[in-house]
Amino acid sequence: MPRLNLSADEVLTTTRAVRKRLDFDRPLDMAEVRDCLDIALQAPSGSNSQGWHFVLVDDPEKIATIAALYLQAFDEYEAGPAQPTRQHLDDPSMAPTQERVLSSARFLADNLARVPALLIPCTGRPEDGSPLAVMSAIYGSILPAVWSFMLAARERGIGTCWTTLHLGFEAEVGELLGIPHEVAQVALIPIAYTQGTEFKVAPRKDLDNVLHTNSW
Numbered sequence: 001m002p003r004l005n006l007s008a009d010e011v012l013t014t015t016r017a018v019r020k021r022l023d024f025d026r027p028l029d030m031a032e033v034r035d036c037l038d039i040a041l042q043a044p045s046g047s048n049s050q051g052w053h054f055v056l057v058d059d060p061e062k063i064a065t066i067a068a069l070y071l072q073a074f075d076e077y078e079a080g081p082a083q084p085t086r087q088h089l090d091d092p093s094m095a096p097t098q099e100r101v102l103s104s105a106r107f108l109a110d111n112l113a114r115v116p117a118l119l120i121p122c123t124g125r126p127e128d129g130s131p132l133a134v135m136s137a138i139y140g141s142i143l144p145a146v147w148s149f150m151l152a153a154r155e156r157g158i159g160t161c162w163t164t165l166h167l168g169f170e171a172e173v174g175e176l177l178g179i180p181h182e183v184a185q186v187a188l189i190p191i192a193y194t195q196g197t198e199f200k201v202a203p204r205k206d207l208d209n210v211l212h213t214n215s216w
Contacts, residue, residue, distance in 0.1 A: 014154065022161075037149060043147075074109035097203065120189070124138065159190075
């Protein structure tokens, strides 16, 4: 697919969590996915450790198995009493957006088996009880690479979405894919071309509500 030729600012402000606009029927060019992963490898990591691994799944049967586990996890999550996406539903200014988030999340859970590919970024598993500094270093050394992948995908008309609900079944997914126990799965990223390539800047809290200068 031709590049979108977006500016850096456009890529950074219009890379959305794509769920309802994933094109399940269009074959995915895996060479383009590999290009995105090559770009991801340029991301920084703590002490230049480069401790990342990426499991790319395009086997329909394996995708279906993972999708079934994801749907089970989503159903349990949605029924839970502390479901975070229900926040702000009583706020008239934010309720419409949250309703759309809930709807799109449900859509993805119901249709995950239809995606042409999934990406599972992985890193070394932290020891139980690891201090915050260690946890920050480990996950801070994989998150930039994954975001770089998602940005590169956006420039190529490929949609992605960061999800983590499958981690409730990390052991089962690890066994299915042969991922060693000492390797921690970090996320599950559906990958597909998007239906249309126009995405807008999202509404966000005003900067002055979250910026603290010199003190909290």
